Amino acid sequence: MTDVLAAAYPWIKALHVMAVISWMAGLFYLPRLFVYHAERGQSGAEPAASLVIMEDKLLRLIMNPAMIVSWIAGLLLVLTPGIVDFSQLWPWTKAAGVLGMTWFHMWLAGQRRALLAGHGLAGRRYRMMNELPTLFMVVIVLSVIVKF
Template sequence: MNAYDLARALHILAVIAWMAGLLYLPRLYIYHVKAAPGGEMDLTFQTMERKLLKLIMNPSMIAAWVFGLWLFWLRSGSGADWSFAHQPWMIAKIAGILFLTGWHHYLGVARKRFAAGTNQRSERYWRMTNELPFIAAIVMVLSVTLEWAF
């Protein structure tokens, strides 16, 4: 086993865990919207959302970033050749990473609003935005596996 294969395997595992959270947390919000503030269901959802974010999503996002940066370094030949970083497929991947990271933080802010009882988003909003991470993942996976160019 070489370092690149190990980094790639660890990166994929971290991304799977992160994506699971990015897809599940908005689903919890869909149902949380219906809970009476301060009620038993509200408190249950708050606990589930906090634990999902703090125990699964945050560590897996950090791991995905660390292993992804390691892959980036290894792909460059330990810093010798960064030409791949300017290719359209890599630019699409980086844009997707920035979107998923921003979405992650947005979901964290939304969790705090639910906890404070100040959520302004509807069930419909959360249903409509729930698939955004998966759409980004599709573009990113196709970009990296096909390494397409214009």
């Protein structure tokens, strides 16, 4: 198994990077849609109806699959011999960042349900929360590239 992972390493890494880019795009865009929904959406009328469709398709068709592929490819990279040294700090800080991004993804899914039920947050709050994926990205990229 480890020989297969080592041979497939560049392909798995490429898949991982593509999936993470797609996931991050959704993590940046969905809170922005929530801002528009909270500030301009009237329930059952335009623009709320269009925003609901956009939010659903972004989460269900792009973000969820991208997160799953990111996790699977990432775990395969971790299992590849010689890639991760768990005696160093960087794998742990990266893992914390990935868990934070996953929590944010799940929080967004919950907020989508809350908006549909008419219990969403104010647009300003969604604007503030929109900064979290950037913080997680900084931690993850610095962990992997700088290996701090």
